[in-house]
Amino acid sequence: MSLDWMLSAVCAGVDPELWHGAGGTLTKAKKICAACPVRPQCEAYGRELEGSAALKDRHGVWGGTDAKARARRRKQSRPAKADRDAQILRLTEHGVSPKEIAELVGVTDRTVHRVKNTTERSAA
Ligand code: SF4
Structure with missing residues (x-):
């Protein structure tokens, strides 16, 4: 997967801890993500990481979704x-x-x- 989309990320240059912190910082991150033009690519990348060994990136906000939201989506997209x-x-x-x-x-x-x-x- 090409990561060129990251060049257009709104979060470039913003403290990355906002996306991997807890509680209120994740809410701030989600607000920033809402205005990001590469949100779909970022969310897809977050899902891809969750399926890989890159465990440190499993948590945090990717494409405006946190780990719980991504888990819900995975569950909904699985066939019955x-x-x-x-x-x-x-x-x-x-x-x-x-x-x-x-x-x-x-x-x-x-x-x-x-x-x-x-x-x-x-x-x-
Ligand atoms: S969607 Fe959010 S985390 Fe992803 S690149 Fe954009 S601002 Fe960064």
């Missing part, structure tokens, strides 16, 4: 459990490996095995 399980079973029937299914569906290998095992047990 029944849809997800059906997707896992369809992919299994098509011979896709559990590891590939886990990557495609966004779950762990363990979840793929659990869904397959539960279905096999109920069919027996």
